[in-house]
Every structure is written in C-alpha cells, then in structure tokens.
Amino acid sequence: MAEKENKMDKIVSLCKRRGFIFQGSDIYGGLAGIFDYGPLGVELRHNIKQYFWQKFITEREDVYGMGAAILMPEKVWEASGHIGTVGLVDPLVECKICHERIRADQSEVIADHEKTHKKEKVEWTDPIKFNVMVGTKLGASEKTATQVYLRGEITQGVHVNFKNILDSMHPKIPFGIGQIGKAFRNEITPRDFLFRLREFEQMELQYYIKPDEAEGKKQYEYWKQFAFDWYIGLGFKKENLRLRQHAPDERAHYAKDAWDIEYNTPFAGWKEAWGIHHRADWDLRRHSEYSGIDLSYYDEETKERFTPWDIECSGGVDRAFLFILLEAYSEDRLGGEARTYLKLAPKLAPVKVAVFPLLKNKPHLVEKAREIYQKLKKEFGAVEFDDNGNIGKRYRRQDEIGTPFCITIDFDTIEKPARAGGDQTVTVRNRDTGKQERVSESDLVSYFKDKF
Ligand code: GAP
Numbered sequence: 255m256a257e258k259e260n261k262m263d264k265i266v267s268l269c270k271r272r273g274f275i276f277q278g279s280d281i282y283g284g285l286a287g288i289f290d291y292g293p294l295g296v297e298l299r300h301n302i303k304q305y306f307w308q309k310f311i312t313e314r315e316d317v318y319g320m321g322a323a324i325l326m327p328e329k330v331w332e333a334s335g336h337i338g339t340v341g342l343v344d345p346l347v348e349c350k351i352c353h354e355r356i357r358a359d360q361s362e363v364i365a366d367h368e369k370t371h372k373k374e375k376v377e378w379t380d381p382i383k384f385n386v387m388v389g390t391k392l393g394a395s396e397k398t399a400t401q402v403y404l405r406g407e408i409t410q411g412v413h414v415n416f417k418n419i420l421d422s423m424h425p426k427i428p429f430g431i432g433q434i435g436k437a438f439r440n441e442i443t444p445r446d447f448l449f450r451l452r453e454f455e456q457m458e459l460q461y462y463i464k465p466d467e468a469e470g471k472k473q474y475e476y477w478k479q480f481a482f483d484w485y486i487g488l489g490f491k492k493e494n495l496r497l498r499q500h501a502p503d504e505r506a507h508y509a510k511d512a513w514d515i516e517y518n519t520p521f522a523g524w525k526e527a528w529g530i531h532h533r534a535d536w537d538l539r540r541h542s543e544y545s546g547i548d549l550s551y552y553d554e555e556t557k558e559r560f561t562p563w564d565i566e567c568s569g570g571v572d573r574a575f576l577f578i579l580l581e582a583y584s585e586d587r588l589g590g591e592a593r594t595y596l597k598l599a600p601k602l603a604p605v606k607v608a609v610f611p612l613l614k615n616k617p618h619l620v621e622k623a624r625e626i627y628q629k630l631k632k633e634f635g636a637v638e639f640d641d642n643g644n645i646g647k648r649y650r651r652q653d654e655i656g657t658p659f660c661i662t663i664d665f666d667t668i669e670k671p672a673r674a675g676g677d678q679t680v681t682v683r684n685r686d687t688g689k690q691e692r693v694s695e696s697d698l699v700s701y702f703k704d705k706f
Contacts, residue, residue: 287452299606317430318442322411333544345383346384404438432699448576462562489599528569596656623663
C-alpha cells in the first residue's frame with residue numbers, strides 16, 4: 255500500500271514540477287479543494303474534453319451541444335431538489351475537541367483525524383445534513399439583490415433550455431444534449447488531489463427518450479456501455495475499470511437507477527469516475543411545475559404529448575485527468591538507466607512530437623531541425639523544439655510528460671539522402687519501447703497522421 259500511496263505523491267510532485275497542476279492561489283498559501291492547470295495540464299484536459307465532444311456530440315446525429323451559464327437563480331435549485339435537506343447534502347459531524355468538521359461517511363478521514371489527538375478520546379457530534387451548494391448574491395442593492403447559486407451540477411442548465419432546444423432545433427425523440435463546464439460544491443472534506451474538489455469540471459449528456467419502461471431499459475443499457483467504452487478509450491486497462499450499481503439508499507434524489515464507472519485507485523481502491531443515471535421525468539416535470547412553462551414533447555408520429563425521460567451520463571474531467579495520470583505513470587529501466595514516463599494515449603498527450611537537433615552548436619543541424627519542427631507544428635500544433643542538454647536528457651524530459659514521439663536530426667539526415675531524389679531521413683523514437691526507426695523527412699506528416 256505504501257508503494258501505491260507513493261505513486262500519488264510522485265504524481266502530485268510531477269504535476270507541479272512539469273507544469274501540469276498547481277495548488278490554487280499557491281502564493282497566498284493555497285485554497286483547499288481548488289487547483290489551477292498549468293501549460294501542460296490545460297492541454298491534457300483540453301484533449302480529454304475534445305475526445306468527449308467528438309464521441310458524445312459531433313460524431314452523432316442525435317446529440318446537440320450547448321454551453322449554459324454557471325449562475326442560476328434559487329428557484330432552479332428548489333425545482334431540481336438540490337437545495338434544502340434532500341438534494342446535494344452530505345452528512346457532517348464535528349469533533350468535540352477541536353471543532354473540525356468532517357464528512358460522517360468517510361471512515362478513513364475520521365480515523366486520520368482521531369490520530370491527530372493522539373491519546374485523547376475523540377467524541378463526535380451527531381451527524382447533520384450539510385448542503386454543499388455554493389451561493390452568492392447578484393445585484394448592487396441590498397434590497398433587490400437576488401440569491402443565486404453557482405451550479406452544483408451542470409445538468410440543470412440543459413433541462414432549463416429543453417424548450418429552447420425544441421423550438422430552435424426541432425429534434426425528434428430520442429435525442430440528447432451534451433455539455434462541458436464548471437460545477438461547484440462546498441465539499442466538507444476536499445481530498446486526494448483532484449479527486450474531490452470544490453471547483454471542478456463535468457462533461458455530461460442528457461438523453462431524452464419516450465417515457466416507457468422497455469425503452470428506458472434499452473437506452474440505459476446502451477448508454478452504460480457507451481460511457482464505459484468511452485472511458486476505456488482514454489487508455490485504461492479493462493481490468494482497472496468496472497460498472498457498479500448503486501444500492502437504493504445510495505442513489506441521488508433524482509435517480510430511478512444509478513450505476514458508476516469505477517476506477518481501481520492506488521489510494522483507496524474502487525472509486526467513482528462517472529455516473530450513469532436514469533433520471534426519468536424528475537427534472538422536466540419539476541421545472542414545468544416550478545416555472546409554469548410546459549416542458550412536454552409532442553410526438554408527430556404517434557400524435558402523443560408526454561414529458562420525456564432522461565438518461566444521463568455524467569463524468570468529471572478532473573477525476574478523469576487524475577485517473578489517467580495514475581494509469582499512465584510508469585517507471586522502468588531503459589538502456590540501463592532508470593526513467594519515469596507517462597504512458598498516455600497519444601491523442602491525450604499534451605505534446606505529440608518533440609524535435610531535436612543532435613547538437614546545439616551545429617547550425618546546419620539546428621536549421622534543419624527547426625524547419626521540420628515548423629512543418630510539424632503547422633500540421634499538429636502540439637510540437638516542441640528542444641536543443642538543451644544531451645539527447646538522453648531530452649528523451650527523459652519528454653518521457654516524463656508523456657510525449658509519444660521524439661525526432662532527432664543527426665549528421666546522417668544532412669549527409670545521407672535516402673533516395674535518389676535527395677530525400678533525407680530522421681530518427682523517430684517511440685516513448686514506450688525506446689525503439690528508433692529512420693523515416694524519410696517527406697513521409698513524416700503521413701507517418702504521424704493517424705497516430706493522434
Ligand atoms: N449530474 C449528475 C451529477 O452531477 P455526480 O455523481 O454528483 O452526478 C458526476 O457527479 C461526476 O462528477 C462524478 O462521477 C465525478 O466524476 C464528478 N464529480 C462530482 N463531484 C466531484 C468533486 N467534488 N470533485 C471532482 N469531481 C467531482
């Protein structure tokens with residue numbers, strides 16, 4: 255276990271050192287449960303979201319994308335059931351010695367806290383329900399300022415736009431609306447790096463179907479598998495992921511059925527990565543009641559009017575980011591030397607290709623390397639140039655951030671044209687195997703074309 259816990263520490267340190275993740279407001283002592291993404295982190299996060307958008311939205315004919323606002327009035331959250339003591343609430347207990355407040359359902363956190371009081375016997379208050387919605391006021395005048403909430407789930411922005419999408423896009427049921435964006439929860443005990451945050455990003459699909467048990471079952475099974483396959487596509491080993499059904503007392507207030515995709519983490523075993531929820535007509539029905547606006551759907555084919563059911567796929571971007579790093583983090587010996595590398599799927603890697611001149615002080619090598627770098631950068635974007643230190647060190651630096659390919663321009667590139675036409679070759683080195691092959695300069699773009 256110690257070795258496994260160690261992996262998390264190593265990842266946290268790598269993330270800071272190499273510009274993936276920084277503690278939020280670091281120079282002011284940090285803010286618990288809040289993290290900032292650095293230059294490499296923001297690229298990896300973008301690539302995760304891009305893959306979601308591609309598979310859940312743009313590749314499909316039956317799903318629309320949208321981007322709703324973060325701030326929403328109190329009434330939205332009353333309707334959705336998130337404020338009050340039913341919805342987004344966690345059980346909270348307080349230590350009677352030091353008054354620290356902790357989630358009552360996290361035995362590990364409780365045990366850790368009790369250890370801090372050494373020999374004193376810790377007593378806890380009875381659990382109370384703590385609502386984790388983050389509220390604020392909008393408006394300059396005390397009297398007229400309105401209570402609003404930063405969304406606790408991105409879902410409600412979709413449901414409140416259901417009629418707008420019907421009226422503007424005229425979709426035929428079944429259809430979905432997908433979205434990516436920030437959500438906020440005043441988590442009692444943010445912990446485990448990016449796992450439990452107070453500000454985080456979600457990627458979600460709300461899929462509207464006919465209110466029918468057989469249809470609900472069919473669509474639910476389909477989306478469970480679709481979400482699971484998508485997760486595998488991020489580069490996970492199948493044995494490290496599983497689908498688990500919630501027990502009835504575990505389900506969110508809106509869910510008729512709920513399954514999680516879980517990842518086998520080194521820090522706490524199986525933990526939730528995604529939720530797939532059968533929300534039935536909970537949201538549309540409640541928003542119809544609370545807003546007074548009819549959110550039903552008229553089926554032209556069957557001439558029926560009904561309130562659709564919703565099957566939801568909801569995943570955390572930051573949690574996927576953390577699990578991807580845990581899965582990708584590797585240590586081995588290559589050519590007799592110890593190294594750390596991130597075995598990231600090439601489509602997720604923040605840098606796709608790094609280009610090196612063998613020597614920094616040979617202008618003809620540098621010039622050629624820069625020419626190839628510019629060409630590939632124009633084509634693939636995330637390409638780096640590096641002429642600092644010896645080649646071995648440059649490989650290690652790229653391995654550590656998960657760059658799948660490195661290209662070296664050496665004397666042979668310049669002096670030994672591979673073909674009669676004078677074409678030149680470079681070495682392309684594979685991150686995982688360390689194997690190198692010579693590729694003609696003119697073939698480089700097509701060599702990389704389908705790899706990212
Ligand atoms: N719309 C449904 C919904 O929000 P959820 O299970 O509460 O369902 C969905 O959240 C996903 O959002 C989770 O599977 C997780 O990946 C992510 N998530 C939830 N709370 C989080 C937190 N405090 N920090 C990071 N990610 C979180």
